[in-house]
Amino acid sequence: MTEPVPAADDRTDLDLIARWKAGDQRAAALIVERHAEALARFASSVGARDDVHEIVQDTFVRAFASLDSFRGESALRTWLFTIARRLLLDRRRWEKRRGEHVEVGEQDAVTEYDPLDALIADETQRRMTSALARLSPTQREVFVLRVSEGLSYKEIAEVAGTTEGAARVHYHNAMRAIKEFLDD
Amino acid sequence: MIDCPNAEMRDYLPDLLHGRLDAATAARVAAHVAACADCTAELEVLRGLRAVMGRAPAIDLARLASAIPAHVPIQRRWAGWRAAAAVVLLVGGGASLLLVRDAQRQVADSARVVAVTRRVPTPAENDTFSRAPVTSRPQRPVEVATHKVVDSVRAPLRVAEATPARELALAGGSMSDLNDRQLAALLKAIDELDAVPSTDVETTSLAPAPRRAVP
Numbered sequence: 001m002t003e004p005v006p007a008a009d010d011r012t013d014l015d016l017i018a019r020w021k022a023g024d025q026r027a028a029a030l031i032v033e034r035h036a037e038a039l040a041r042f043a044s045s046v047g048a049r050d051d052v053h054e055i056v057q058d059t060f061v062r063a064f065a066s067l068d069s070f071r072g073e074s075a076l077r078t079w080l081f082t083i084a085r086r087l088l089l090d091r092r093r094w095e096k097r098r099g100e101h102v103e104v105g106e107q108d109a110v111t112e113y114d115p116l117d118a119l120i121a122d123e124t125q126r127r128m129t130s131a132l133a134r135l136s137p138t139q140r141e142v143f144v145l146r147v148s149e150g151l152s153y154k155e156i157a158e159v160a161g162t163t164e165g166a167a168r169v170h171y172h173n174a175m176r177a178i179k180e181f182l183d184d
Numbered sequence: 185m186i187d188c189p190n191a192e193m194r195d196y197l198p199d200l201l202h203g204r205l206d207a208a209t210a211a212r213v214a215a216h217v218a219a220c221a222d223c224t225a226e227l228e229v230l231r232g233l234r235a236v237m238g239r240a241p242a243i244d245l246a247r248l249a250s251a252i253p254a255h256v257p258i259q260r261r262w263a264g265w266r267a268a269a270a271v272v273l274l275v276g277g278g279a280s281l282l283l284v285r286d287a288q289r290q291v292a293d294s295a296r297v298v299a300v301t302r303r304v305p306t307p308a309e310n311d312t313f314s315r316a317p318v319t320s321r322p323q324r325p326v327e328v329a330t331h332k333v334v335d336s337v338r339a340p341l342r343v344a345e346a347t348p349a350r351e352l353a354l355a356g357g358s359m360s361d362l363n364d365r366q367l368a369a370l371l372k373a374i375d376e377l378d379a380v381p382s383t384d385v386e387t388t389s390l391a392p393a394p395r396r397a398v399p
Binding site for chain 1: 185187194195198199201202204226229230232233234235236237238239240241243244245246247248249251252253254255
């Protein structure tokens with residue numbers, strides 16, 4: 001299979017990192033601007049609720065603290081997703097220990113984004129939200145990274161700490177489950 | 185909805201959606217989608233799901249950017265680490281010194297006297313140059329009892345983990361006894377610390393290991 005064309009943005013990210021290291025703080029703001037919404041979408045889609053902003057902020061703080069060790073072998077966004085994913089997993093573990101964790105389930109599908117639900121008039125979109133909520137956490141994670149963020153299987157494998165083959169299987173299983181739900 | 189039997193084309197659909205295909209591949213996939221009702225339906229589902237997943241709480245970009253500190257060059261960062269390490273070493277070494285001296289005082293106060301045996305060589309063995317005839321019957325060495333003060337602290341006290349400080353503590357020395365090699369080894373170990381972003385809450389206990397009770 002032909003690998004997707006790498007984004008020209010990768011070069012820009014490396015340039016911005018070099019500028020930040022040279023003392024240009026505006027470069028940091030540009031990096032945040034380029035990647036913050038993608039991180040917020042990812043965090044929301046895999047279950048973060050009121051702490052989306054905190055997750056995104058923590059991700060950037062940790063990433064910038066370790067940028068000296070970032071060699072650019074993967075895209076910056078992939079690296080950021082890896083950090084965000086670990087933060088989300090740690091939070092879930094911590095919430096479970098405290099008995100606060102609530103699995104994202106179908107009952108949450110409609111009310112998960114309360115301020116936005118009022119805007120959802122399309123029944124198809126409602127059903128799609130329900131379909132996503134029925135996926136397993138791993139399937140949802142892979143599906144979000146593939147469909148919402150457009151990551152390749154190789155990049156997804158890097159973020160999720162798995163293999164390309166496993167990422168592909170999770171994606172197609174998720175797609176099958178969604179189609180079956182929508183067909184019902 | 186039925187899955188298109190062409191797995192390769194189905195794999196390309198999210199890439200087509202995100203414009204991540206090169207021109208030739210994009211044209212080939214688009215042509216296939218135009219001719220395949222299953223892939224057309226699947227691509228439509230993917231568009232809808234992408235729109236649903238694209239909703240997220242608003243993010244305050246300015247607030248995020250203001251939380252990013254300015255870059256600190258590694259040399260200046262490690263200079264801070266070295267200063268901190270030197271302080272820790274000083275405090276740890278001093279504390280170890282106090283612990284060792286305290287333990288030695290306790291041993292002196294409550295030392296046990298135990299009997300140990302010491303082999304005493306035979307006169308023949310002692311008198312290597314003697315011309316006295318050796319008896320035909322070998323003499324057994326005489327064992328006598330001597331008295332020896334046993335150090336009740338069998339194992340060295342566990343002090344600061346840094347080897348130079350521990351060596352100092354065992355030797356009962358002071359900070360100024362650290363030689364250049366030992367100090368360089370400690371600073372090298374600090375330099376080699378791997379700065380990987382950690383997301384786990386780390387708990388570090390700096391309390392010294394508890395002293396063993398003197399039996």
